Amino acid sequence: MTEWILFVQLFVGLLLIPGEDASCAIELTPPRVVVKYGDPVSVKCTTSAEEFDGLGWEASEGGTGLKEERYVMLTVQSVAEWDNNPMCFITSGTNQCSTRLGLVIYTFPENISISSSIESSEEMRENEEYILTCSILNIAPVQNLTVRWYQGNQIIYSENLTNSTKKPTNQTSIFRFTPTRQDDRTTIRTLHGLQVKCEAELNLGPEGPQPPPLMTSDPFTLSVHYKPRINTTKLPELVPVISGYKEELVCEADGNPAPTVAWNYTATAFLGSNGMLTVNEEGTYICIANNSLAIVKHEIKVILTEDYLPLLAGFVALTVVAISIIFIFIYSIYYKNTKMRRYNLKNPKLSIHNGNVAHNGWDIQLPVTKLS
CATH class of the missing domain: 2.60.40.10 (Immunoglobulins)
Structure with missing residues (x-):
């Protein structure tokens, strides 16, 4: 019996403690707000409950207290409290429930720059590792910040920062770099004339500014000794x-x-x-x-x-002459055998016309004297 009484007392106590309730008959319009630090914000809280004692906003800025109305407005002319967590609540008798506004306050970084692990008067040396630091000053919220290192248009390193603080802080991203001779007299965002940069992007979701704001460092010039x-x-x-x-x-x-x-x-x-x-x-x-x-x-x-070109030229000329002589000799034999006619004066026949020698049926005009 004693245990049952303690359970009932605990249950009633929980009902009396203000808190968030997923089934609470409250609607926020809009349910999530992304606002720049110093800008105004306005959110409407409405209830669908038939019977209730009051509705109100609890906030470090823009709180309204309990009102007997079906809706109340949270209005802030200039957001100045980083830890402001507005909550709309409704009471009915001894019961109370609430819904918290998703409020994200942001600010752009004041400055972003790259520094090196060596003094400005020193020179980097080829194939030695150095640390380059991208410093981002006064940025919030950090958990929405992505830092990228670029070489030309190519991302060479990316980092999502995880600091959960809501207030502006100074953040750094570290990039380890080993210079080579192709980096000399260029910038650390460049190889062969292509520059490398440090870029910070604040991605606050669909309710935030679109496209997500970017801020880029100035080029960091290297002087590499090799x-x-x-x-x-x-x-x-x-x-x-x-x-x-x-x-x-x-x-x-x-x-x-x-x-x-x-x-x-x-x-x-x-x-x-x-x-x-x-x-x-x-x-x-x-x-x-x-x-x-x-x-x-x-x-x-x-x-x-040795220069063998004259000997080679002489050999080629001699070869050409030899081939020419052989060709002329062969052609002369061919000409004698096929182009010139052969004549035979043995047993000549006298032409009945003029007494000349007839050979193979041809009348050859030769100066032949007829013998008696």
């Missing part, structure tokens, strides 16, 4: 040179700081401008590129070869 690299496509390790001719060797290198180039050789050669060396002797030639980070060398061996 050792020289010699252009070996123009400078193979083995260079054949035809005896009696000259060949030009080009020593080119890129690096930061810009390297100086030089040649080391013992054979006779002519050193021109822009790292160009003219050679006509066998030997070893060394291209040297030097800057404050390293000295890089590339060795080239020059070998002499």
Whole structure:
């Protein structure tokens, strides 16, 4: 019996405590509001209950108290309370239920920028990892914030921040970056002229501003130091040179700081401008590129070869002459056998007309004297 009395007392106590009730006969229009800090807001609370004692708003801004009306308005001229959680409630006798308004207060960041883990006076070095920080100042609410890092139009890193505070805070997004020589004198949003940026997007749902507001950092310019690299496509390790001719060797290198180039050789050669060396002797030639980070060398061996072009041309000419002679000889034999007529003066027949020799039925006009 005692346990039953305690249960009834607990049940009645719960009914007397104000709170939210999914079955509460209250309708909010609209049920969710997204408002910028400092802007006005207005929401209507209506009840469908037949009998009730009163209806009202409980809020740190715009509260109305209990009113004997079928609807009450929550009106705030300028939202200034970040922790405002308006709740519309209805009472009937000793019972009370309520529905909380989904109120989201937001503000755009004051500034967004990128900084590096090194001092501004220092230089980054190739293939070493650095930390880049995207700083977003005075942003709310954080749980609706997405930060993206772009390289050109391509997303290289994305992060959804999870801080649940409603008030404006300063947030950061960390991106680890390993520069290479293609990043030098570009921006960290760029490779080969394409820039990389830090972008913050505040997505507040369909009730929020559309499209979701974006804010982008200024480009962060990198200066990457790297050792020289010699252009070996123009400078193979083995260079054949035809005896009696000259060949030009080009020593080119890129690096930061810009390297100086030089040649080391013992054979006779002519050193021109822009790292160009003219050679006509066998030997070893060394291209040297030097800057404050390293000295890089590339060795080239020059070998002499004979010029077989005149011999080849003579051989071709001789072959053509030989073929021509053979052709003329064969053609002369063919001509004699097929084009020239054969004549036989053995047992000639005299023409009855003029006493000439007749051969195979032909009357051949030859100067033949008739014998007596």
